[in-house]
Amino acid sequence: MSTNRTRLQRFAAGVGAIAVAVTGALAMGVASADEGEEAVASNVAPGQPGAPTAGTLTINKYSGGHTATPDPKDLMNGVEFTVTRVGRLVAGVCTPIDLTVDSQWAGLTDLFDSAPAAPTGDFCPTTTTYVGWTVDGQVVFDLPVGIYYVVETGDNGGNNIVSKVPNFYVSIPTSAGEAADGWNYNVVADPKNQVMGEPSKVIADQPSALVIGSTVTWTLTVPVPTLNNDEKFTEAVVKDVLDPRLAYSSSVVKINGSAIGPDNYAFDPNGLTWTFNDDGRELLDAAQGGTITIDLVTTVTSVGDGAIPNDDYSSTFNGTTVPGGPVPYTYWGQLKVLKADNSSPVKYLKDAEFKVYLPNAGGQCEATAPATGAIATGVSDANGVVQWAGVTPTNVLGLWIANSNSPLTAPTKDYCLYETKAPAGHTASAAGQKVTISVGTAAVKELTVVNYKTDGPDLPLTGAQGTAAMTIGGLLLVVVGGGAIAASRRRRNSVS
Structure with a gap:
């Protein structure tokens, strides 16, 4: 039995060497035995007298790389994991792998190396599954001794996960390490997790002119997430739904400050959606951890209540959509x-x-x-x-x-x-x-x-009264003149 224990331990030590650091090990699809997190070792190999028949798998789910004292804001709650026991096909029946039998360890290295692929060939997933959700960034599974396939299956906590933990295999137990004479029945996985930052938006200081019909410029900034394990972007979309009082005028798209042409994305002016095509996603693959910026020019078409927000915007990468944060107004x-x-x-x-x-x-x-x-x-x-x-x-x-x-x-x-x-x-x-x-x-x-x-002053001898006076004066002059002529004629007649 001692020979059997030594053989199993050497084999498990090899498995443990593959799975030593989860931040890198999960990139290879294997969980780690973390000796620094209360890992409980036993000198008793599986199946030996006094050996535990069960152990635990603890998965810590943090934003970014693992740390012994994570910032509370980086803890991810509500992340769902499904753990499925792995078996071998025996007479067409998927029978759980029995690690108490020396021969059952054969071929496990190839299985582990096949991650993130699901069990196939001689290996198969059994109907025994365990489902759990993280609380305060952690989920613990109580598992019988065996081989398990672990899949991150959901996010009910709104963590904006863009790159899930790659599927991985874990054995309960695994070696406590080559330098240790024992087995670890409490395995801890600290996967590297990547989340999406929320897009943001700011508005220019003032419009192009100060009357209705002027254009207003908004700048969207979208963080380009970092993916795990040399993953590529299969989807990249930026969307901005305008207030009805705004009309699209023009836009300029940049990656890390450099403008890119419209041949890198499809633009829908009705829904204001920029969907990156293969060429555009290739640029984003090379710009992981950088930013997309879009200078969006809109025309103000009406006033309404006067407060015009630009609040309905979002970014989507590889199936994960994150709504925008700050809301600017004009x-x-x-x-x-x-x-x-x-x-x-x-x-x-x-x-x-x-x-x-x-x-x-x-x-x-x-x-x-x-x-x-x-x-x-x-x-x-x-x-x-x-x-x-x-x-x-x-x-x-x-x-x-x-x-x-x-x-x-x-x-x-x-x-x-x-x-x-x-x-x-x-x-x-x-x-x-x-x-x-x-x-x-x-x-x-x-x-x-x-x-x-504007009324001017009254002028003398104007209007009806002046005209009448002048008319009367003229008539008097005519009468007087006529009288003088008549008198003159009478005098001439009397002389003659």
């Missing part, structure tokens, strides 16, 4: 201007011209309209409503308020309104009027700009 408001005179009832005036500017560096409106820098120009219609050029809608002016990478509470922005041309017969005020724009159509800023009609 904020907009509206200005409505009416033109009237000072009469009662009010008369609305057409053909008055208005321009909108930003305040000066001191936050004030200049005394007169600047020669350049007008943000918007509008002219009042027959109803006195100012119609703004180059925007939709035209009879209210959508104005930008703020861009922010986080929500703002009731932001506002000041503008300066000038009447640069008054209707005929009316006087315009040259001074600028500061207007404060608030968020949303419900808070539209409405102004009525009043002009006084």
Whole structure:
């Protein structure tokens, strides 16, 4: 029996040598015997008097490589593992491998080396399975002495796992190590685990112009995950669902800061989805641990409540989708201007011209309209409503308020309104009027700009009274003149 124990121990020591470090060993598909984690050794070989008939398999599930004191934030909960006992086909029946029999160890090295493939050929999976989920990053299986095939089968904890633990084999027990005279019945596996970082997004400081219809630039940053065991990307997708008030304009895709062409991905402008093709995924394979950035340009088409988020975005790699994190916003408001005179009832005036500017560096409106820098120009219609050029809608002016990478509470922005041309017969005020724009159509800023009609002074001898006086005076002159002529004729007649 001593010879049998020594032979088994030498064989298991070889198996243990294959499975010594799980961070690398699982890359070869074999679990490890971790002597540093309370591994319990026994000098008794399987099947010998006093030998344990069962042991444990402990799987530690952490983000990144294994450490003896993992950061609590790196512990993965809710990760499911399925452990299946391995057998041999005997007369067509899958019979569990019996490690108490020396001959049953034959061929196990080839089996272990075949991982992550499932048992095949003379080996087979039995119907005996064990399922468990990690709690505080760990799951422990109580297992009878035997050979087991371990598969990571699910993630119920939202851990964003992009590269699962490769399937591996484990023997209960395994050698306690070549330097130790014993067996380890409590095996610990510390696999290297890779997770996906969440994508993020920021917004440019301000749009291309300050009126509705301007473009706003958002930058998406997507971490490219690192895969285990020389895995390749089979799927890589970035998606951004726009708010209805935003319309797609253009985009530039970069990997690690270098722009790539559209021949590396398929783009759907309706769903704003960038799906990397074979060529693009090959670039990502070489950029594991790097970043994808997308400079996304959108047009602001309407105001609504004024707070326009870009929040519905995500990345998908190899079947794992991670939603975006921070939500940036662009904020907009509206200005409505009416033109009237000072009469009662009010008369609305057409053909008055208005321009909108930003305040000066001191936050004030200049005394007169600047020669350049007008943000918007509008002219009042027959109803006195100012119609703004180059925007939709035209009879209210959508104005930008703020861009922010986080929500703002009731932001506002000041503008300066000038009447640069008054209707005929009316006087315009040259001074600028500061207007404060608030968020949303419900808070539209409405102004009525009043002009006084221009009336000149009364001129003498004008109008009906002057005309009558002149007419009477003329008639009197005619009468007097006629009388003088008649008197003159009478004198001549009497002399003659």
